[in-house]
Amino acid sequence: MIKVTIYNEFFHEQHHEEVKAVYPEGIHMALKNQLSDEFEVRTVTLETVDTITEELLNDTDVLIWWGHVQHDKVPDEVAERVQRAVLDGMGAIFLHSGHHSKPFRKLMGTSCNLTWREDGDYELVWNIKPAHPITQGIGRFIKLDHEETYGEPFTIPEPDEVIFIGSYEGGEVFRSGCTYRRENGKIFYFQPGHETFPTFYNKDVVQVIRNAIRWAAPIYRTRIECPWVKRPLAE
Amino acid sequence: MIKVTIYNEFFHEQHHEEVKAVYPEGIHMALKNQLSDEFEVRTVTLETVDTITEELLNDTDVLIWWGHVQHDKVPDEVAERVQRAVLDGMGAIFLHSGHHSKPFRKLMGTSCNLTWREDGDYELVWNIKPAHPITQGIGRFIKLDHEETYGEPFTIPEPDEVIFIGSYEGGEVFRSGCTYRRENGKIFYFQPGHETFPTFYNKDVVQVIRNAIRWAAPIYRTRIECPWVKRPLAE
Amino acid sequence: MIKVTIYNEFFHEQHHEEVKAVYPEGIHMALKNQLSDEFEVRTVTLETVDTITEELLNDTDVLIWWGHVQHDKVPDEVAERVQRAVLDGMGAIFLHSGHHSKPFRKLMGTSCNLTWREDGDYELVWNIKPAHPITQGIGRFIKLDHEETYGEPFTIPEPDEVIFIGSYEGGEVFRSGCTYRRENGKIFYFQPGHETFPTFYNKDVVQVIRNAIRWAAPIYRTRIECPWVKRPLAE
Amino acid sequence: MIKVTIYNEFFHEQHHEEVKAVYPEGIHMALKNQLSDEFEVRTVTLETVDTITEELLNDTDVLIWWGHVQHDKVPDEVAERVQRAVLDGMGAIFLHSGHHSKPFRKLMGTSCNLTWREDGDYELVWNIKPAHPITQGIGRFIKLDHEETYGEPFTIPEPDEVIFIGSYEGGEVFRSGCTYRRENGKIFYFQPGHETFPTFYNKDVVQVIRNAIRWAAPIYRTRIECPWVKRPLAE
Numbered sequence: 001m002i003k004v005t006i007y008n009e010f011f012h013e014q015h016h017e018e019v020k021a022v023y024p025e026g027i028h029m030a031l032k033n034q035l036s037d038e039f040e041v042r043t044v045t046l047e048t049v050d051t052i053t054e055e056l057l058n059d060t061d062v063l064i065w066w067g068h069v070q071h072d073k074v075p076d077e078v079a080e081r082v083q084r085a086v087l088d089g090m091g092a093i094f095l096h097s098g099h100h101s102k103p104f105r106k107l108m109g110t111s112c113n114l115t116w117r118e119d120g121d122y123e124l125v126w127n128i129k130p131a132h133p134i135t136q137g138i139g140r141f142i143k144l145d146h147e148e149t150y151g152e153p154f155t156i157p158e159p160d161e162v163i164f165i166g167s168y169e170g171g172e173v174f175r176s177g178c179t180y181r182r183e184n185g186k187i188f189y190f191q192p193g194h195e196t197f198p199t200f201y202n203k204d205v206v207q208v209i210r211n212a213i214r215w216a217a218p219i220y221r222t223r224i225e226c227p228w229v230k231r232p233l234a235e
Numbered sequence: 236m237i238k239v240t241i242y243n244e245f246f247h248e249q250h251h252e253e254v255k256a257v258y259p260e261g262i263h264m265a266l267k268n269q270l271s272d273e274f275e276v277r278t279v280t281l282e283t284v285d286t287i288t289e290e291l292l293n294d295t296d297v298l299i300w301w302g303h304v305q306h307d308k309v310p311d312e313v314a315e316r317v318q319r320a321v322l323d324g325m326g327a328i329f330l331h332s333g334h335h336s337k338p339f340r341k342l343m344g345t346s347c348n349l350t351w352r353e354d355g356d357y358e359l360v361w362n363i364k365p366a367h368p369i370t371q372g373i374g375r376f377i378k379l380d381h382e383e384t385y386g387e388p389f390t391i392p393e394p395d396e397v398i399f400i401g402s403y404e405g406g407e408v409f410r411s412g413c414t415y416r417r418e419n420g421k422i423f424y425f426q427p428g429h430e431t432f433p434t435f436y437n438k439d440v441v442q443v444i445r446n447a448i449r450w451a452a453p454i455y456r457t458r459i460e461c462p463w464v465k466r467p468l469a470e
Numbered sequence: 471m472i473k474v475t476i477y478n479e480f481f482h483e484q485h486h487e488e489v490k491a492v493y494p495e496g497i498h499m500a501l502k503n504q505l506s507d508e509f510e511v512r513t514v515t516l517e518t519v520d521t522i523t524e525e526l527l528n529d530t531d532v533l534i535w536w537g538h539v540q541h542d543k544v545p546d547e548v549a550e551r552v553q554r555a556v557l558d559g560m561g562a563i564f565l566h567s568g569h570h571s572k573p574f575r576k577l578m579g580t581s582c583n584l585t586w587r588e589d590g591d592y593e594l595v596w597n598i599k600p601a602h603p604i605t606q607g608i609g610r611f612i613k614l615d616h617e618e619t620y621g622e623p624f625t626i627p628e629p630d631e632v633i634f635i636g637s638y639e640g641g642e643v644f645r646s647g648c649t650y651r652r653e654n655g656k657i658f659y660f661q662p663g664h665e666t667f668p669t670f671y672n673k674d675v676v677q678v679i680r681n682a683i684r685w686a687a688p689i690y691r692t693r694i695e696c697p698w699v700k701r702p703l704a705e
Numbered sequence: 706m707i708k709v710t711i712y713n714e715f716f717h718e719q720h721h722e723e724v725k726a727v728y729p730e731g732i733h734m735a736l737k738n739q740l741s742d743e744f745e746v747r748t749v750t751l752e753t754v755d756t757i758t759e760e761l762l763n764d765t766d767v768l769i770w771w772g773h774v775q776h777d778k779v780p781d782e783v784a785e786r787v788q789r790a791v792l793d794g795m796g797a798i799f800l801h802s803g804h805h806s807k808p809f810r811k812l813m814g815t816s817c818n819l820t821w822r823e824d825g826d827y828e829l830v831w832n833i834k835p836a837h838p839i840t841q842g843i844g845r846f847i848k849l850d851h852e853e854t855y856g857e858p859f860t861i862p863e864p865d866e867v868i869f870i871g872s873y874e875g876g877e878v879f880r881s882g883c884t885y886r887r888e889n890g891k892i893f894y895f896q897p898g899h900e901t902f903p904t905f906y907n908k909d910v911v912q913v914i915r916n917a918i919r920w921a922a923p924i925y926r927t928r929i930e931c932p933w934v935k936r937p938l939a940e
Contacts, residue, residue, distance in 0.1 A: 087815055089601060100931070109814035109887060111931075113931035114931060115932055116931070119936065127387075128389070129388065130694065131654035131690040152362075158395075162410075167408045173361050173363075181863070182862060183860045184601035222601075224816070224860050226805070226820070232594060233876060234875075322580055344579035346696075352701065365925065405701040416866075419835075420836075454841065455841065456836075459623055459835070461570070463587060465587065466641075468848075596856075597857075611876075628866060632867065637878045641829045641846075
């Protein structure tokens with residue numbers, strides 16, 4: 001059984017009534033409740049962020065990350081631990097405003113900026129790679145009645161694969177689903193998921209996350225060091 | 236002075252009144268008239284397609300290609316000659332329905348299919364790489380009042396760089412500007428340019444083509460063969 | 471059970487004593503005999519190349535291709551059928567001199583040239599992606615006592631992933647293992663396998679082919695056409 | 706005139722006689738002396754690393770970086786300043802052991818590990834992209850009589866372009882020339898240049914660095930922020 005750890009900042013859900021109304025137990029629990037049929041799911045919040053130890057990460061196949069206004073409160077050591085675990089083979093899925101989280105930015109090496117506005121536009125998340133493991137079961141597009149609008153330029157390295165492109169009522173576009181391999185690990189960025197909307201109850205969104213977990217789960221996990229070696233044919 | 240050859244099928248402009256009204260001399264002449272201040276421009280149409288000889292291609296820095304309903308009438312030998320010239324270093328810009336032209340498909344190796352509809356939607360062509368040579372002078376997006384709608388999935392190889400993404404009034408998205416390097420040659424695909432709309436008079440569209448010509452012009456041109464060689468240190 | 475079809479030109483093994491001595495039943499049978507424990511394997515040779523029908527390809531998960539001096543005798547229709555099947559989702563593995571085969575060149579869009587010499591050099595095939603599905607079970611490098619020397623420049627599109635790089639006794643280097651996604655299909659090029667050497671009995675080489683078959687087997691198979699569509703939200 | 710700043714750790718040249726014998730004024734001065742005919746060159750060493758201010762970086766088109774055993778002494782603020790300047794458009798060339806420098810690792814997001822040994826092997830640096838701006842004037846390969854051996858796996862993100870692959874007397878291979886675009890900036894990694902060998906006097910090596918400076922010099926320089934925006938058609 002694939003082991004999933006979900007990190008959720010869990011701030012808005014405790015401090016803003018409109019968010020609490022959508023995710024009364026927090027985004028992490030909304031996801032856990034839906035994913036536990038197939039995966040072994042643990043959750044961590046900012047309050048318990050120090051429990052993201054090397055031991056936990058070693059025991060995690062895929063880490064899911066949602067954060068927004070408290071990225072800076074995640075200690076650098078935790079962010080570096082996550083980065084290191086991904087490079088060693090752990091899968092990672094960064095959701096929505098996780099584009100600005102410390103571990104994502106460290107893994108990308110860029111600022112991961114974008115343009116944004118909050119007008120409750122509908123979004124169409126277009127499936128541009130229908131043969132990809134992450135899009136199985138998804139039709140031509142996912143319709144979200146309301147989402148925060150994220151727009152280009154999105155300052156990420158050119159993805160290995162752009163899997164989804166979102167368009168919004170107002171006309172913006174965004175590379176909404178992007179994959180990266182970094183050393184032994186696989187990374188998926190997925191744009192939907194603003195805290196004020198019930199995006200994480202959308203069955204297609206959950207299906208994508210489910211697919212992405214299976215896709216990102218490691219087949220090989222080890223640290224590649226920088227060793228002194230002997231001449232190959234002397235071995 | 237960079238030498239540009241423009242191929243235009245030149246069918247719609249001679250057979251459909253509404254197209255003739257927009258491009259009375261043909262798309263090739265509309266482009267030539269605007270580009271001749273900076274480039275040495277020649278034109279070819281389907282009627283004279285056999286003039287696309289090795290000599291012409293050797294004397295061309297960048298080839299621009301517009302075709303639509305008569306792709307099949309371009310002889311295979313001409314298409315292969317163009318492919319070969321690109322691999323040897325000639326630049327190539329494929330416009331709009333040129334996605335289905337023989338030389339583009341041969342260079343891509345895929346079917347280059349897409350979805351489409353003609354409802355006169357407006358299009359926003361988003362500039363997602365503001366530092367790229369091809370986007371210099373272009374703002375956040377190009378607004379086209381009416382364009383044919385092209386939608387994903389666009390079955391091309393993952394581009395080296397996606398430079399523009401288009402969105403349409405109806406909500407579709409499309410990778411509207413894509414670059415490829417193939418052997419010694421550079422290729423740019425640019426989506427705008429349906430024959431019934433005055434897209435090729437849009438100053439931003441012409442600016443992009445202008446930039447793309449400069450970008451695609453070869454710095455080195457030669458055929459890389461498949462030679463028998465001697466041991467390197469025996470040389 | 472994954473269904474594998476092996477195409478082998480089967481010319482050298484019937485006409486050159488030194489090759490017959492190494493592969494008395496042909497390269498296709500040498501591979502089939504080793505792979506049949508895990509896969510359902512069929513074989514085709516140039517003599518029966520017309521049996522590569524749409525039906526056969528539809529019933530093939532992964533096609534393996536070895537050809538050398540008789541590439542031109544493969545009918546264009548067969549090559550196009552293979553290309554089409556890969557784009558529709560079939561996996562394909564091109565071995566050694568298959569770099570110049572018609573289907574590989576059609577899929578790549580380039581000339582796929584390289585430099586070469588036949589001096590019986592040893593080769594070290596370096597595993598540069600130890601976490602990749604295709605390299606599982608392979609150490610730092612595969613040592614081949616004798617191989618034909620293939621050298622750069624290898625005029626292929628930039629691979630999605632370079633998995634192996636070979637070096638030869640004389641000092642040349644070569645991108646010996648390369649992956650590509652093209653539409654719905656996965657492609658692996660693997661350089662070892664000159665007909666005069668027992669490369670296809672090397673357990674590491676067979677392991678790589680075995681891994682590549684599992685990796686290339688389709689998860690989704692369909693033709694992506696170029697359809698007229700309705701406005702998305704009118705659906 | 707393109708403005709170049711060369712950072713050199715300048716430790717070995719002051720503390721090890723054998724290195725001082727090769728580069729009596731330091732690697733930075735050896736490069737400056739050769740490049741000043743074409744570029745406006747400034748130099749910085751670890752001792753003056755704090756002079757790598759935002760002002761200096763704003764006034765630098767291309768930064769060259771050589772460091773080895775004192776990477777950790779470069780303050781994090783300086784490394785982040787360099788990273789930020791590259792993302793804003795400054796070009797960067799990392800030489801040899803600069804693979805482990807703080808700015809390179811921050812830009813790559815990976816550990817940038819490799820295998821190594823120091824046996825004075827000769828190296829052949831193969832030119833695998835003869836049409837690239839960076840390889841103009843370079844033949845099939847550069848022969849270096851002695852270099853430190855760097856071997857794969859080199860844990861970098863898949864490069865945009867692999868331009869050089871090195872092979873060593875002992876048989877290792879290494880992706881010796883790699884390009885990356887990151888936001889507005891261009892990055893080139895180039896492997897040759899161990900401090901105990903006169904690599905930086907080799908005319909081909911200097912030619913590559915010269916070409917890379919021209920290639921990496923910015924055409925557009927600005928910071929892409931993460932702004933709130935209005936609806937596009939409301940603008």
